[in-house]
Amino acid sequence: MEESNKKYTRKRKAEMNIRFSEFELPPMQDILVIGRRAPIGPEAVRRMVDALAPEQYELIEFEEGPVEAVAVKTSLFNWMARDILLDVLLEEALKINIEKTLLKVKLDLTISVFKEVDI
Amino acid sequence: MFVMLEIKDIMIKPVFTISPDKSVRYAAEYMHEKNIGGLPVVEKNRLSGIITSRDIRLNHPNRIVADAMSKNVIYCSPIDTTWAVAELMNLHNIERLPVAENDKLLGMVTKKQIIKYISQLYDHLTGIYNSTFIYMIAGKLLEEGNELSVILFDINDFGELNKKYGHVNGDNCLKTIADILIKYIDDNNDYVCRYGGDEFVFVTSKKIRQAEELAQKIIDNIADCTPEAGFPVTVAAGISGGKRKYSRNIVKQKNVVENLINKASLASTRAKSQGLKYLSV
Numbered sequence: 001m002e003e004s005n006k007k008y009t010r011k012r013k014a015e016m017n018i019r020f021s022e023f024e025l026p027p028m029q030d031i032l033v034i035g036r037r038a039p040i041g042p043e044a045v046r047r048m049v050d051a052l053a054p055e056q057y058e059l060i061e062f063e064e065g066p067v068e069a070v071a072v073k074t075s076l077f078n079w080m081a082r083d084i085l086l087d088v089l090l091e092e093a094l095k096i097n098i099e100k101t102l103l104k105v106k107l108d109l110t111i112s113v114f115k116e117v118d119i
Numbered sequence: 120m121f122v123m124l125e126i127k128d129i130m131i132k133p134v135f136t137i138s139p140d141k142s143v144r145y146a147a148e149y150m151h152e153k154n155i156g157g158l159p160v161v162e163k164n165r166l167s168g169i170i171t172s173r174d175i176r177l178n179h180p181n182r183i184v185a186d187a188m189s190k191n192v193i194y195c196s197p198i199d200t201t202w203a204v205a206e207l208m209n210l211h212n213i214e215r216l217p218v219a220e221n222d223k224l225l226g227m228v229t230k231k232q233i234i235k236y237i238s239q240l241y242d243h244l245t246g247i248y249n250s251t252f253i254y255m256i257a258g259k260l261l262e263e264g265n266e267l268s269v270i271l272f273d274i275n276d277f278g279e280l281n282k283k284y285g286h287v288n289g290d291n292c293l294k295t296i297a298d299i300l301i302k303y304i305d306d307n308n309d310y311v312c313r314y315g316g317d318e319f320v321f322v323t324s325k326k327i328r329q330a331e332e333l334a335q336k337i338i339d340n341i342a343d344c345t346p347e348a349g350f351p352v353t354v355a356a357g358i359s360g361g362k363r364k365y366s367r368n369i370v371k372q373k374n375v376v377e378n379l380i381n382k383a384s385l386a387s388t389r390a391k392s393q394g395l396k397y398l399s400v
Contacts, residue, residue: 039179041186047140100179 031105042069066099127197130226139185245297248312268330271383277317356397357386
């Protein structure tokens with residue numbers, strides 16, 4: 001009886017670890033590859049980038065195949081011909097089971113030049 | 120009676136629609152709630168697509184409707200005829216068709232409605248078309264620029280046959296004659312209907328001379344076959360047409376068709392009274 005009257009003390013604590021970082025606008029990087037049965041389709045992506053990063057991305061749609069569209073940061077086309085970039089991108093994307101997913105692609109482009117000159 | 124209903128007369132309105140920025144999940148729930156199999160997608164008052172239960176099945180529920188809908192919408196005009204729309208739905212195997220004018224959605228029409236309307240074009244006793252259909256198809260043939268010949272077959276002494284063999288056998292006689300007439304239909308040129316009572320109308324885009332040859336064959340065949348069926352009858356025919364030029368004016372078409380059928384009817388009566396098999400006018 002005396003035991004049951006004993007007052008229990010409980011301590012509940014939560015640990016918080018907060019990290020701040022800049023939100024990426026839009027939440028995608030250089031390229032977004034959209035699978036044909038992905039949870040987000042090209043029109044949704046178009047609306048998102050038009051709202052968050054107008055004129056910065058180009059949406060290229062494909063009629064057939066597991067890739068329905070790609071959204072490419074337009075500035076990349078200043079560095080590399082459009083066809084070459086798309087060919088390389090699709091070749092690699094198709095190696096992955098892409099149809100039901102969206103791939104966020106970060107592209108590091110380095111141009112190296114080697115020149116030999118007479119001295 | 121000349122009936123060629125336009126889609127605006129039977130379309131469903133107002134229409135349940137959906138905005139393209141809604142999710143596929145929302146569209147599925149909305150369609151389930153309204154118990155419908157497809158929704159026109161409308162953005163800024165314009166028809167921009169259609170989403171069906173098939174699109175719902177094939178697309179991720181998180182997608183927006185704009186990414187799941189069919190963008191190339193097949194639609195009809197409110198002034199299209201039910202006949203033209205039936206053909207359109209059949210061609211594209213469509214169950215629900217939006218009705219729109221200048222991309223503005225006005226209503227919807229379903230295959231069920233069209234079938235209901237089409238079924239009203241059949242004669243329930245003989246299974247062939249009725250007069251409503253024949254007026255409609257004759258108008259269409261005229262509109263397409265065809266010559267038109269009309270043969271009206273009238274059973275001789277059908278009242279006597281009913282008295283002698285009874286009305287059930289009278290009905291069987293009508294069915295037998297309908298079956299004989301069907302045998303002579305050239306799918307590309309001819310249409311036949313039970314016009315009413317003991318009268319059958321054959322509409323053909325053949326010239327009048329060919330229509331006469333056809334009538335002769337049919338009359339002889341009926342005389343040969345009906346005794347075998349147990350109720351010997353003969354028919355007389357009146358033939359008209361083959362000379363009239365088409366008209367795109369629906370009122371004129373109506374007049375032309377009515378006039379041709381009336382002339383054929385009078386000619387069959389004269390053929391009967393003169394003891395002829397047929398008479399052309």
